Amino acid sequence: xxxxxxxxxxxxxxxxxxxxxxxxxxxxxxxxxxxxxxxxxxxxxxxxxxxxxxxxxxxxxxxxxxxxxxxxxxxxxxxxxxxxxxxxxxxxxxxxxxxxxxxxxxxxxxxxxxxxxxxxxxxxxxxxxxxxxxxxxxxxxxxxxxxxxxxxxxxxxxxxxxxxxxxxxxxxxxxxxxxxxxxxxxxxxxxxxxxxxxxxxxxxxxxxxxxxxxxxxxxxxxxxxxxxxxxxxxxxxxxxxxxxxxxxxxxxxxxxxxxxxxxxxxxxxxxxxxxxxxxxxxxxxxxxxxxxxxxxxxxxxxxxxxxxxxxxxxxxxxxxxxxxxxxxxxx
Numbered sequence: 001x002x003x004x005x006x007x008x009x010x011x012x013x014x015x016x017x018x019x020x021x022x023x024x025x026x027x028x029x030x031x032x033x034x035x036x037x038x039x040x041x042x043x044x045x046x047x048x049x050x051x052x053x054x055x056x057x058x059x060x061x062x063x064x065x066x067x068x069x070x071x072x073x074x075x076x077x078x079x080x081x082x083x084x085x086x087x088x089x090x091x092x093x094x095x096x097x098x099x100x101x102x103x104x105x106x107x108x109x110x111x112x113x114x115x116x117x118x119x120x121x122x123x124x125x126x127x128x129x130x131x132x133x134x135x136x137x138x139x140x141x142x143x144x145x146x147x148x149x150x151x152x153x154x155x156x157x158x159x160x161x162x163x164x165x166x167x168x169x170x171x172x173x174x175x176x177x178x179x180x181x182x183x184x185x186x187x188x189x190x191x192x193x194x195x196x197x198x199x200x201x202x203x204x205x206x207x208x209x210x211x212x213x214x215x216x217x218x219x220x221x222x223x224x225x226x227x228x229x230x231x232x233x234x235x236x237x238x239x240x241x242x243x244x245x246x247x248x249x250x251x252x253x254x255x256x257x258x259x260x261x262x263x264x265x266x267x268x269x270x271x272x273x274x275x276x277x278x279x280x281x282x283x284x285x286x287x288x289x290x291x292x293x294x295x296x297x298x299x300x301x302x303x304x305x306x307x308x309x310x311x312x313x314x315x316x317x318x319x320x321x322x323x324x325x326x327x328x329x330x331x
Contacts, residue, residue: 006064007034007042012057015039019055074112075120081110085117089134093279096121096135098305101312118142136275156238156258158246162266165233165257173198173322174232176254177270178219180210180241181277183287190287191295192218193277195269199318200310202273202302204295216244223252230322233257235267276302 007015011032018028025043029036046060075082084103088094094102096117103111121131122142132140168175178194192205192215205218219242223231231254236242238258245256259266280298281290303319306312 007032007038009057009061012042012046012060015042016055016057019043073120074110074116078110081112082120085112085120086129086131089121089131093134093276093301094305097308098312101308102306105306105312134279136279155240156243156245159238159258160256162235162257162259165235165255168197168233171198172232174226174230175235176223176231176233177235177267178222178242179237179267179270179274180207180215180239181274183281183283183285183290186287189290191277193270193273194219194222195273196319197269199322200269200273200307200315201319202277202299202315204277204299206290206292206295210239210241212241212243215241216248219244220248220251223248223254228253235259237264237267273302276305 011034014032015028018031023031025039026036028034029039032039042060043055046063047055075085085099088099089096096114099117100112100114120126121135126132127140132138173196175197176194177197178192180190180192182190188209190207190210192207194203195201203222205222207214207218219234223234231252234245234248234254234256236245236256236258238261242256242258245258248254249256264271277298280301281294303316304314306314310318
């Protein structure tokens with residue numbers, strides 16, 4: 001079904017000229033590719049009958065704009081929609097895209113675009129409730145993202161650049177990305193995170209340090225949860241914690257590749273997952289108090305978040321569709 005859109009100023013000017021030439025409403029509708037009822041309604045609502053001025057395009061456009069402004073936003077007109085948005089953001093940590101997408105997917109009576117939700121978040125009312133604190137970036141203003149500084153001196157033996165990685169097909173399972181993420185108070189304690197690209201399936205392990213043997217063992221344990229045919233590539237950052245990549249590659253028969261200097265976007269899925277993770281475990285969390293239960297709960301919530309790129313299915317639903325035994329993943 002075609003969505004109704006109000007007449008533009010240019011259409012109103014054409015309407016005025018055709019009306020002046022004596023064309024019928026049906027003829028005008030055909031020329032403007034509008035329904036006759038829309039043209040009739042436009043003339044009736046936006047003509048200056050009281051002063052006998054008839055239909056004037058500029059005045060008609062101003063009248064329509066004023067009515068639209070007085071009409072209020074969809075969120076202000078539907079309190080139940082506002083409640084859904086606030087609850088989903090506050091308690092479930094859903095993004096505006098997730099809220100919008102699931103409403104449309106479920107054919108809800110009232111739907112809304114992500115942009116309209118963002119506008120509400122940054123409105124006076126939304127800022128008063130600090131709804132931006134529940135966004136991934138948690139910025140009080142919508143800012144442009146910037147890159148990171150280049151890092152050098154990797155010291156990783158047999159490092160293979162991502163430029164040599166075979167092309168990854170979007171529908172091919174078994175391409176993984178891994179990295180570390182840190183929290184406050186203790187710079188040693190970290191989470192090793194790993195994401196499967198096709199399904200977005202997320203894994204995380206708590207570590208007491210960045211020692212390469214510890215990180216390597218956790219990576220190995222995560223990879224061997226998948227059968228050999230489901231392990232195709234592993235893409236890593238340039239940190240020395242990944243110096244054991246050769247041993248991991250030989251044992252799991254999974255080729256490893258490293259991003260270019262200062263190019264975190266070359267492993268976009270794990271970077272995005274970090275941003276989502278910090279909605280459940282904020283970056284400022286004291287790492288000394290982190291528990292395995294907290295991490296397990298956060299991972300479960302992340303794997304049950306609806307994703308736009310999956311038509312708002314969850315990573316858990318996506319990986320359940322793969323043709324291999326995933327008992328180890330559910331454990």
